[in-house]
Amino acid sequence: MDAKxxxxxxxSYYGYIRVSTETQVEKGYGLDTQRKAIDDYxxxxxxxxxxxxxxxxxxxTIADRxxxxxxxxxxxxxxxxxxxxxxxxxxxxxVKVLVHHELKKESCKIISIEQPTYDIYSTDPNDFLFNGMxxxxxxxxxxxxxxxxxxxxxxxASKGEKSCxxxxxxxxxxxxxxxxxxxxxxxxxxxxxxxAENQSLSVTAGLAAAKGYKTSTGRDFSxxxxxxxxxxxxxxxxxxxxxxxxxxxxxxxxxxxxxxxxNPGYELA
Numbered sequence: 001m002d003a004k005x006x007x008x009x010x011x012s013y014y015g016y017i018r019v020s021t022e023t024q025v026e027k028g029y030g031l032d033t034q035r036k037a038i039d040d041y042x043x044x045x046x047x048x049x050x051x052x053x054x055x056x057x058x059x060x061t062i063a064d065r066x067x068x069x070x071x072x073x074x075x076x077x078x079x080x081x082x083x084x085x086x087x088x089x090x091x092x093x094x095v096k097v098l099v100h101h102e103l104k105k106e107s108c109k110i111i112s113i114e115q116p117t118y119d120i121y122s123t124d125p126n127d128f129l130f131n132g133m134x135x136x137x138x139x140x141x142x143x144x145x146x147x148x149x150x151x152x153x154x155x156x157a158s159k160g161e162k163s164c165x166x167x168x169x170x171x172x173x174x175x176x177x178x179x180x181x182x183x184x185x186x187x188x189x190x191x192x193x194x195x196a197e198n199q200s201l202s203v204t205a206g207l208a209a210a211k212g213y214k215t216s217t218g219r220d221f222s223x224x225x226x227x228x229x230x231x232x233x234x235x236x237x238x239x240x241x242x243x244x245x246x247x248x249x250x251x252x253x254x255x256x257x258x259x260x261x262x263n264p265g266y267e268l269a
Contacts, residue, residue: 011078011080012079012228014049014052014074014075014081014082015051015053016054016068016071017053017054017055018055018058018060018067018088018089019056020059031054031056037084038052038082048215048222048225053071060089060091060095068099072102075106075108077107077108078106081109083112084112084113085112085115086115086118108120168229168232169215170235171250178250180250187208188229188254189253189258190208191204191208192254195226196262202223205220205221205222208220230263233263234248235252235259236256
């Protein structure tokens with residue numbers, strides 16, 4: 001079973017775009033331009049994004065950004081963030097060190113389209129000047145990010161409500177609430193059923209393609225997108241916030257027994 005479970009644990013890719021008030025007219029760095037560059041890069045390299053985060057009208061010298069905070073919170077071990085240029089992530093050495101510090105905790109990577117040789121793990125002597133300071137400020141910075149993300153969301157999550165973000169495949173937003181999208185809920189159950197029966201992402205992706213099932217962006221379901229779906233306990237009525245799980249108000253699409261067959265190590269709340 002361990003070998004089969006490893007197939008599900010696939011890294012995710014996230015996009016990040018940013019423009020500040022003083023750089024909105026800066027050639028080549030508009031939000032649409034950045035988004036298109038990331039989409040083109042993903043298509044050329046066979047990558048499917050798990051999400052796109054953005055900050056508009058805020059300087060890269062500021063660490064406390066909604067989009068950046070959400071990005072860092074979403075990334076798990078070995079995930080990657082794709083940017084047009086690292087200047088979208090930071091515009092100061094202090095923010096750079098902070099971003100590096102947070103991403104390295106999960107062995108994450110930065111892919112810069114305009115800087116193809118960039119490596120977050122390469123040694124930069126200038127970084128050492130800030131390491132001591134960042135260690136002292138680490139608790140404060142993390143508290144600031146957590147506070148920014150948590151504001152207004154903890155209460156909603158504790159009530160079983162999804163606070164923000166896109167609705168998982170099979171659901172849709174309706175009047176500020178997430179409801180089942182009855183155009184796609186059957187597809188979700190079918191994918192869970194297939195994987196429960198064969199325990200193979202490759203086979204499941206092939207069956208989905210044969211049926212003509214498409215993602216919300218109109219693409220074939222990849223092993224990565226299926227993996228993300230299988231791990232998402234939102235489908236059994238759970239809302240997760242800051243590592244805490246709550247019974248959601250939304251209707252589940254997948255039966256708990258079926259979910260457990262696909263995720264044998266999962267512990268029900």
